[in-house]
Amino acid sequence: MLVIGLTGGISTGKSTVSTLFKTHNVPIVDADVIAREVVQPGSPGLAKIKTIFGDEVIQEDGSLDRKKLGSIIFNDPHKRKQLNNIVHPAVRKEMLWQVVRYWLRGEKYCILDVPLLIEGPLWKMVGKVVVVYCSEELQLQRLMLRDNSSREDALSRLRSQLPITEKVAYADIVIDNSGTRPELEQQVQSLVERFDKEAGWSWRLSWLFPPYGVASAAGLVLWRFLRRRKTKQKQRLRG
Numbered sequence: 641m642l643v644i645g646l647t648g649g650i651s652t653g654k655s656t657v658s659t660l661f662k663t664h665n666v667p668i669v670d671a672d673v674i675a676r677e678v679v680q681p682g683s684p685g686l687a688k689i690k691t692i693f694g695d696e697v698i699q700e701d702g703s704l705d706r707k708k709l710g711s712i713i714f715n716d717p718h719k720r721k722q723l724n725n726i727v728h729p730a731v732r733k734e735m736l737w738q739v740v741r742y743w744l745r746g747e748k749y750c751i752l753d754v755p756l757l758i759e760g761p762l763w764k765m766v767g768k769v770v771v772v773y774c775s776e777e778l779q780l781q782r783l784m785l786r787d788n789s790s791r792e793d794a795l796s797r798l799r800s801q802l803p804i805t806e807k808v809a810y811a812d813i814v815i816d817n818s819g820t821r822p823e824l825e826q827q828v829q830s831l832v833e834r835f836d837k838e839a840g841w842s843w844r845l846s847w848l849f850p851p852y853g854v855a856s857a858a859g860l861v862l863w864r865f866l867r868r869r870k871t872k873q874k875q876r877l878r879g
């Protein structure tokens with residue numbers, strides 16, 4: 641099964657793209673959704689957050705005060721790292737299970753929608769990296785509009801991720817979301833056709849004969865590593 645990583649900068653339009661893929665019945669693993677599930681009341685994740693960040697980030701009904709925690713971690717890299725260390729391992733574990741379930745169902749390919757794909761180790765483990773791009777100014781405008789937030793708050797969120805221009809350097813495919821929604825829909829439609837073709841017959845073989853699937857996945861990861869090293873060398877040479 642082809643595993644595709646979908647990412648972008650904050651508010652470049654990942655969730656919008658992911659929703660469009662869903663309308664084509666493409667299986668999606670959504671890291672943001674899982675990140676909410678692993679901190680539900682009663683979960684070990686929420687208990688750890690309470691220990692580190694205190695009662696001030698817990699609401700009266702026992703659930704996480706996301707706004708409060710956001711205002712802390714998007715302004716403090718150390719605290720952000722502490723939160724990531726609690727949430728990310730649990731998210732990765734659940735993502736892996738969801739991928740295995742899609743594979744068992746015999747899906748040709750699935751898409752991992754992960755905001756921090758490039759910042760973490762996951763980009764090395766997927767068959768293709770798709771980055772949803774728009775300019776930083778557009779990112780800010782859309783973020784302020786969506787969250788009804790100030791430019792300052794939007795900027796601190798934006799600065800807590802790698803700049804979108806750097807993420808694009810990791811991409812096998814870039815979706816340019818600088819235009820209208822119909823233009824975005826058109827790009828997604830073309831990608832669905834492309835992925836259907838590229839998944840080809842090998843997904844069937846890897847399903848029927850798992851060692852082939854494991855070997856081709858390992859080959860892909862190695863190819864990606866070598867390609868990235870070459871790109872880095874080229875970037876160094878260019879200064």
Ligand SMILES: CC(C)(COP(=O)(O)OP(=O)(O)OC[C@H]1O[C@@H](n2cnc3c(N)ncnc32)[C@H](O)[C@@H]1O)[C@@H](O)C(=O)NCCC(=O)NCCS
Nearest residue numbers: 650671672675706709710713723724727731755756800801
């Ligand atoms: C801080 C929290 C509570 C704020 O919640 P809130 O509802 O306001 O935002 P939401 O979860 O919808 O995230 C919105 C976007 O913010 C960005 N973002 C979220 N967490 C982080 C982070 N740790 N570092 C950088 N960007 C982040 C992503 O682009 C994400 O798509 C929440 O984002 C969180 O728990 N973050 C840590 C988990 C995480 O890294 N999630 C991202 C996917 S694994």
Ligand SMILES: Nc1ncnc2c1ncn2[C@@H]1O[C@H](COP(=O)(O)OP(=O)(O)OP(=O)(O)O)[C@@H](O)[C@H]1O
Nearest residue numbers: 649650651652653654655656755782786819820821
């Ligand atoms: N082509 C577009 N034209 C206008 N608005 C758009 C377009 N694409 C997305 N948006 C809007 O921009 C905002 C951000 O999009 P979206 O939530 O999909 O981004 P995201 O990358 O998933 O953000 P986050 O990282 O915060 O989860 C949303 O309000 C969405 O409706």
